[in-house]
Amino acid sequence: MGEFLPLFWYFLLVVPTALFIILDGADLGIGILSLTTNESRRSAMLSAIGPLWYANETWLVVAGAILFGAFPLAYGVMLSSLYIPAMVFLFGLVFRAVSVEFRVHSQHKRFWGFTFGLGCLLAVLGQGFIFGGLFSDLKIESGSFVGGPWDWLNINSSIIAIGVLSAYAMVGAAQIVNKTEGDILAQNRRLLVGSASAALALFIMVIILMFTGHAPISLIWLKSPQVYLEPIFLFTVIGGFIMTLVRSSKQRSNKAPYIWSVVVFVGTAALTISGIFPYFIPFSLSIAQAASPRSSLIFMLFGAGMILPIIIFYNIYVHRVFAGKVYGGEAEKCNGVNNNEY
């Protein structure tokens, strides 16, 4: 029972984190891809992000706060040891958000379109290096990070970061295929194939590096039940990649590549979590060590835990209100102000 609450909260942390990565990942991926195209296409691509990216970014805020409340030790150690990528990530999100807002009201749409893409790129690189940096044997002594500010930067973390970047581009392209029509759709089918192939290659590289380079990982993977689970997850991820590639070249379904990309993300999450279990920060801090005291976790259940299903419920409602293909740059329309100057 003592073990149950930290694990349950770990699950409640994984859910919003995964939702953030999948839902906002597509938005960020679209942003990155928008850097590769011209202004008129960029507008159409951005309309695929639609009005929901705030709701998607909510999951980051929820996950961050749960991390702080339920796993304060991990929250402090992770963010202070990965200070630089965390700041890159946050500044990237700032650029992204304000570019969307200013772009609506500005005549310099190209400029804000560019800063939007740049913000997305920074946010994704930041995320990639946070993820990769966690596998850099961060030095932790008595609940505090004691290493240097650049400990997160190495070949492994760089490969992981580029892999994350390709995967986000993949899910972004899949979302554009899902949400738009015409030549944007055709162009993004090609981008989708490219990014999915790159992500698959990098994924395989990372798996080999992890398995050979990190003794604790191979130990965990050879334990039961991981020895059975990991091949299943590995198969899911690779299968997801292959299906994304296969379905993206076919003209039939526009939704399928997006769904298979999501399978890749979910599979990778499962693979990673079970692959480092029971560690929170690989090989130095366990889930139980990182957790808040029992009383705090119970208190949080009332305020935040029970709310999560409600949030998911109304977010499904909101996503349904805006389901389907976007038409005519609806997100760009802005009726509140008079568009003819005095």
Next chain:
Amino acid sequence: MEYAAVDIARAQFAVTTIFHMLWPLLSIGLSLLMVVMEVLWLRTGDEIYYRQVRYWSVLFILTFGIGVASGVPLEFQFGTNWSRFSASTGNIVGNLLAFEASMSFALEAAFLAVFVFGWNRVSRRMHLFSNIMVAFGASLSAFWIMAANSWMQTPAGAVVEGGKITITNYLQATFNPDLPIAFTHIWVASIETTLFFVGGICAWHIIRNRNVDFFLRTFKVMVIIGIVVAPLQIFLGDSSGLTVIKHQPAKAAAMEADWVTNPPDTSAPWILLADPNQEKQDNNWEIKVPYMLSILSTHSLKGRVIGLRDFPIEDQPPVAPPFYAFRVMVLLGFFMLFLVLWAVWQWFRARLRVESAPKDKVFWNFWLYAIPAGFLATECGWIVREVGRQPWVVYGIMRTSEGVSSVNAATAATSLTLFIIIYLTLLGLFIYFTGRILKKGPDLSSPLPTYKKIPTDTGR
């Protein structure tokens, strides 16, 4: 090195908070204004109220967007720069922030999409509901943020054992002594700040004789709210002061640059202006009003008011920032009350009519240049609150220097510099684009919303 790291971390948190705060102040107030206008629109069917909702929502979206953008880094700074504070207080401060994120912010962000883009996709009732959820989420956010912050001011329901903070009673910790007044004071501050922001925009248009009818309507709503809010805020400020005297006497003494406790049967003079000198533990010069501090602090002629010298020097907050910030805040509070009363007088004299209103240039200019008043007053109040809490991060329990991360000073200094540059740019751009929206004026010609027909409507 350790010393420098604390100062940089403090500076960075202060900069981020001071900038971030501007936007939620406005978005809480604007969200309530939009609810009022949408209710009026649905009740009266008068088109102008629909245009009001749309016009103010353009500013709201911009405000909300920048608020989120500038606020997310704040949420993560507890970890990046204050990891030791986070590790020891995550079990309460982190919990309350998790409540904020899940109960309120998530609500606000999701329903904002329906509110902004759903005019033709959902029913009337659902649209109004979304609007209310946005406003409710915004205000509830402020409540949980203030719960976390007020626990740091008056940490109830906690014991310290061997350097670890353990929460013994979560209800006491959440509803700590400072929370009721702290939340009310800042919530009313958002309404008052927005009132003067919106009032100033109305003034700008009315002076130029543009859409006078439209903006006079908004202005009158603002005046009605102002009659309640401006005096209420002064009363709340006084109550807040009494809470500080009771629970944080060192902060109270710093706010008044009061160094010496008055001996029994004498009264404490109120220092109107002074040049506080922390090293001398006295003021270089001061202008005093006899009896006044006893009256203000204890509501009696010879009440005892504790001076700062009663506290060891290492437990004293810096005096000058809270002392001056407090005076600016109070002055602005009365100035805003004066402007509201002036507006009531104008209304009473029938000067708030479409034909006659634009002639009162002086009156409208006062309102126009009062746009920053609420923001400035609130920022000053926040400086009093946070600087006055020093040297503690959790009052009486944990020193600020004990909470900081072991991030190296050069890295932190770099991020601090970036924050200053980026947030200053943000503020500049926000003002620029708000100006553009303002100059364009409301859209009075686009078609009315179609809404989604609810099944009962289709039978007609």
